[in-house]
Amino acid sequence: MSVESLYEQVRAAVALEGDQAVLRIVTVYQPAGGPGSKVYPPTYPTSVGESPYVLEKRRRDGKPHHVVILDSTPSQANRAEEALLKAYRSGRVRIPLLQVEHHGDTNVVLTSLEFPHRYADAYLRDSLLGGVAFDRTDLGKSLLAASLADASALYSHDPGTLVYGAWNSHRKGRQQKFPRVYSSEVVGWDPKVGERKAGRMDPFNLQGAQKPVKGDDLWEYSKVATKTKGEKLSEIGHGNIAPQPAHGGVTISSAQRFVTLSLAGLDRIGFGDASHETAVAARAALAAYALVADRLAFGGPSLWLRSGCELVVESERVEWVNRGGRVETVDLSTSDALKLFEHARDAADNLGVAMDLEPVGLTPTKALASAIDFSLTKAEAGDGD
Numbered sequence: 001m002s003v004e005s006l007y008e009q010v011r012a013a014v015a016l017e018g019d020q021a022v023l024r025i026v027t028v029y030q031p032a033g034g035p036g037s038k039v040y041p042p043t044y045p046t047s048v049g050e051s052p053y054v055l056e057k058r059r060r061d062g063k064p065h066h067v068v069i070l071d072s073t074p075s076q077a078n079r080a081e082e083a084l085l086k087a088y089r090s091g092r093v094r095i096p097l098l099q100v101e102h103h104g105d106t107n108v109v110l111t112s113l114e115f116p117h118r119y120a121d122a123y124l125r126d127s128l129l130g131g132v133a134f135d136r137t138d139l140g141k142s143l144l145a146a147s148l149a150d151a152s153a154l155y156s157h158d159p160g161t162l163v164y165g166a167w168n169s170h171r172k173g174r175q176q177k178f179p180r181v182y183s184s185e186v187v188g189w190d191p192k193v194g195e196r197k198a199g200r201m202d203p204f205n206l207q208g209a210q211k212p213v214k215g216d217d218l219w220e221y222s223k224v225a226t227k228t229k230g231e232k233l234s235e236i237g238h239g240n241i242a243p244q245p246a247h248g249g250v251t252i253s254s255a256q257r258f259v260t261l262s263l264a265g266l267d268r269i270g271f272g273d274a275s276h277e278t279a280v281a282a283r284a285a286l287a288a289y290a291l292v293a294d295r296l297a298f299g300g301p302s303l304w305l306r307s308g309c310e311l312v313v314e315s316e317r318v319e320w321v322n323r324g325g326r327v328e329t330v331d332l333s334t335s336d337a338l339k340l341f342e343h344a345r346d347a348a349d350n351l352g353v354a355m356d357l358e359p360v361g362l363t364p365t366k367a368l369a370s371a372i373d374f375s376l377t378k379a380e381a382g383d384g385d
Helices: 003-014 073-089 138-145 152-157 159-164 263-267 276-298 334-350 366-377
Strands: 020-031 055-060 063-071 098-103 107-111 127-129 182-189 192-200 209-212 219-222 241-251 254-262 302-306 309-322 327-329 360-364
Touching (some): 003 020, 003 263, 020 276, 063 073, 073 159, 073 276, 152 159, 152 276, 159 276, 182 276, 254 276, 263 276, 276 334, 360 366
Antiparallel strands (some): 020 309, 055 063, 127 360, 182 254, 209 219
């Protein structure tokens, strides 16, 4: 299918002109180690005796099954954003980008594809644009004034907010919420939770204790072992640590990724007094933005989620789900998605709703700069909240 034909299909779908109800992607995986090999889900704080994994029941083929969450919806969105940023930096895709640059005791760049709260993030609030607090600039005011009725400013400067969702929770008063229109998660079916012991063997089996030398990285040795916190050899990486219970991963019958791109959700995004044709074109560009990020992040033959959790694709379907549940398959490679996004972005631009492709550079306030320098060069692990 040509990029023009694919675009017309997407444009008609977001205009709600046909029977398309949602775009869905379903991918089935097997563990990279093969059947029976372990995968390690993300862990969460728990009470004593509870599993550190998220385990729940779901129905499949009319029957209840246990599942384990291998990657949550927010994590999947972050992976899509990470893939977009990688493609942007390599010149494969052109998208709007806000970036805070700091050059001090350490040099860092943080972009709008990395801000935890996207357009409403505290890093933006605590940065300067042309020497002026961002929230007080014309750009800052326009982003904060954006709404579902008129999301033009976000479309132009941070379309990821409209795709992945955001809530302006760091400013006073009743603030805007933008629900996600793209959702993805990975689950493992029929998990059996394993066990393991984790410890450390010191090749010399060093014994005794240590006392830190104030203001230095050195330490003094003591022959007398101690249980005093801060003086045990194990705290600086020496000595044996007896094996202790640790989360042991799971075995699963298969893994599955569920993705939806909501056409009804896209239809709720307005662009002020733009014509219907223009608004539809902008929504099509947002749909293409979601799809290109998905293909960049998840369109390969395997999926690496974390150490001990790599999955190999067994099958994948990209499909329109139509009224009545009927499905139509869509051929959408990463290359197709890149071309589709460029075409959709330019079509909206030609109708008067444009993405600003020039990166916007900001600098942190003095307070934020000091916090960055200290946190990245001087703070010790555990100094935070």
